[in-house]
Amino acid sequence: MRGRPRASLARGGDGVLARLPATGKLSNVSSVRRRLLVRGTVQGVGFRPFVYRLATALGLAGSVRNTPEGVVVEVEGEAKQVAEFQQRLSVEGPPLARIAEVKAQELAPTGESGFHIIHSAAGERPTALIPPDVALCDDCAREIGERQDRRFGYPFTNCTNCGPRFTIVLGIPYDRPQTTMSAFEMCLRCRAEYTNPDDRRFHAEPVACPECGPTLFLDGQRGPDGIARVARLLGEGKIVAIKGLGGYHLACDARDSSAVERLRTRKGRGQKPFAIMVRDLKEAQRVAEVSGRAAAMLTSAESPVVIMPARPDGGLAPGIAPRQVTVGVMLPYTPLHRLLMSQSPAALVMTSGNLAEEPIEHRDDEARRKLGPLSDHILSHNREIAVPCDDSVVRVEGDLVIPVRRARGYVPRSVALDIAGPPLAGQAVLAVGGHHKNTFCLLREGEAILSQHIGDLDTEEVLEYFGRAIQHFERLFEVKPEVVAHDLHPGYLSTQYAQALEGVRLVPVQHHHAHVVSVMAEVGLPGPVIGVSYDGTGYGADGTAWGGEILIADRREFTRAMHLLPVPIPGGEGAIRRPARMALSHLIAAFGEKGLEKARRLIPHLSETEARVVARQIKRGINCPLTSSMGRFFDAVAALLGASEEATYEGQPAMELEAMCGGGGAGGKLLPYEFGPYPYEPGDGIIDPRPTVRAIVGELERGAPVAEMAARFHETVAAFTIEACNRLHAEGAPADVVLCGGVMQNARLLGRLVEGLMEAGLRPHLHQEVPPNDGGLSLGQAVVGAMRSKG
Ligand SMILES: [Zn+2]
Ligand SMILES: [Zn+2]
DSSP states (O other), rough: OSOOOOOOOOOOOOOOEEEEOSSOOOOTTTTTEEEEEEEESSSSSSHHHHHHHHHHTTTOEEEEEEEEEEEEEEEEEEHHHHHHHHHHHHOOOOOOEEEEEEEEEOOOOOOOOSSSEOOSSSSSSSHHHHHOOBBOHHHHHHHHTTTTTTTTTEEEEEETTBOOGGGGBOOOSSGGGGGGGGGGGHHHHHHHHHHOSSSTTTOOOOOOOTTSSSSETTTEEEEETTTHHHHHHTTTTOEEEEOOSSSSSEEETTOOOOHHHHHHHHHTTOOOOOEESSSSSSHHHHHHHHOHHHHHHHHSSOOOEEEEEBBBBBBOOGGTTTSSEEEEEEOSSHHHHOOOOOOSSSSEEEESSSSSSSSSOHHHHHOOOOOHOOOSSSEEEEOSSSSSSOOOOEEEEEEEEOOOOOOOOTTTEEOOOTTHHHHHHOOOOOEEEOTTTTTTTEEETOOOOEEEOBBBOOOOHHHHHHHHHHHHHHHTTTTOOOOEEEEEEEEHHHHHHTTTTTEEEEEEEOHHHHHHHHHHHHTOOOOOOOEEEEEEEETTTTTSSEEEEEEEESSSEEEEEEEEEEEOOOGGGGGOOOOOOHHHHHHHHTTHHHHHHHHHHTTOOOOOHHHHHHHHHHHHHHOEEOOOOOHHHHHOOOOOOOOSSSSTTTTHHHHHHHHHTTSSSSOOOOOOTTTTOOOOOOOOOOEEEEHHHHHHHHHHHHHHHHHHHHHHHHHHHHHHHHHHHHHHTTTTOOEEEEESSSGGOOOOHHHHHHHHHTTTOOOOOOOOSOOOOOOOOGHHHHHHHHHHHHH
């Protein structure tokens, strides 16, 4: 040991993780002791080792520990050093740390010697101990690119600042033996790094190197040149299944149209857009309009897929995102991806490795069986994935950031419930979420832990994954739910799962209320608020299908203040696949008997037979539940304006309608809001869209440009929503307006609403990290569950 004495590291029964005698001389005369409470993102990000290094470098005594309130540091030494410590603490923290606040308090010196990291099992939030997976850091990226480095070209390089976390954790505490890295014994050099407080890899649980860590397999064969060979195969137009962090991807060259088409056919994917991974930010700028905000998200530690306006000259295969003007892009976030992208085509399709509707594949034997037929080759590795986790997705349009899917990089970081306060403390709640894009949520001690994206709960496989994931979370975070919140819909498998649980108190929560409370919880609003909750459909309090709702809500109750005029959904949920049927329904609502004749002439994808059969069905009310759904209203207008005949994924017609505003070509600029809204009737408690439908039909008959009609339609929905909120506010409702539901993924509508509400002197609120679609439902359910169970 050079320079300074160093005590051995031991995790003793006294809970002291590391201990070292202080090196500085303590002068009794000028000695001070200060307690610092550091709040922010400071747990699970290597903050304690950083504090340790800084304190010992300055010769200070004391300790650092995690507490539920934040990191507590006590330092003792010369006043000058203590002051320097406090100053450097705020500016030199580890890359993932974000200090929100430092509170200082002077204490009497105790004459303590040495500086300790206190590993306290009790009092620490379990979520602080199991961090999300973190994208490759710059230091590790440099190492894998330097020929003389011992990790040159090594695809499993990581450190305290980056690497797998949540996806390798089997149990608690988060420690190497409780991860899937326990199968690999550290070599001497890795162990030396792991145990050295001055090293970047001090207590990096997944630390590994070519000598001791995981290895790659190409088609079952171990080989050092696997990545180079895969890069070549991709360049030749092959489809390769690639095992990454949270599961397998299917990859192919994103500029190779025939490869993209082949992948689409094999995966049974319909027209749902593929995400792509590009080599670097420069390549991202070649394929998309990357705003500053988008660039920051792309290069963040979370490293999500960022949906941005596509550039028409980006050269991507048209099959990447059919009929869309956006493209979803991510940067390489593991060393494996980084090494691959440096040799492969510069843009690759990187889509979840699964059959349509099944969870992302993460087990090697299953992957061989299921992905074998979909891919030409399989690039795998022997680091097991404990928890599957899809890529996260956010949409960035101008200044708007719209979360679409919250998974890798975010989960299991908790959502702090600022409004929690006493009413929520001590409640252990499980919320099981909805049906589509399911997530579940555990609520404990005023913090909410949201699961990763699970998927649509309509296959045996997804349901099993859902059940396993709930058990895993309950174990990891030591939550034993006493209260279980679920949707009102009796047919949801999540509802049935909740109802089958024993010894818990069930709290049913209305769908759109849950959406509203989800935003309130995330942004810290106690309510009441005006909640604009627009989505496909959700089970209403009266048993009908709701979906175009404006509620007055707090965290416990709501009233249905306004809603869209209900119209029949011919064939129930089946009509979702056939937007033309919804168009017919709205035409009949708007024109009565004449609606059928208009439909025959104007709806592009409606056969004579279908028109007749569906019209009769509506007239007689056979299998025609009523719905006030905003999503279905978008479907209807999309079908009128020429959207795809069949919706092959949720929200497709609405997404196509939004794209139509851009003129229908990739990268087309959005038309400005120069067109006024169509007429509408804001009745008492009901927004009547029939005048809008009549106006659109008039426009179609005179041959107005599609882009203009699509833009005016968006303007109309924004206008009647703002007017409704204004009216409610005038009648005494608060000025806080929450915007939520899957329809709010529409950037054009959302942008206009935010602008218009602010102009009207109201305060719009949006989700920050949690999706406005059904992926965010469970957070709202959990909070309502906690509030109601308080009695
Ligand atoms: Zn790193
Ligand atoms: Zn090693």
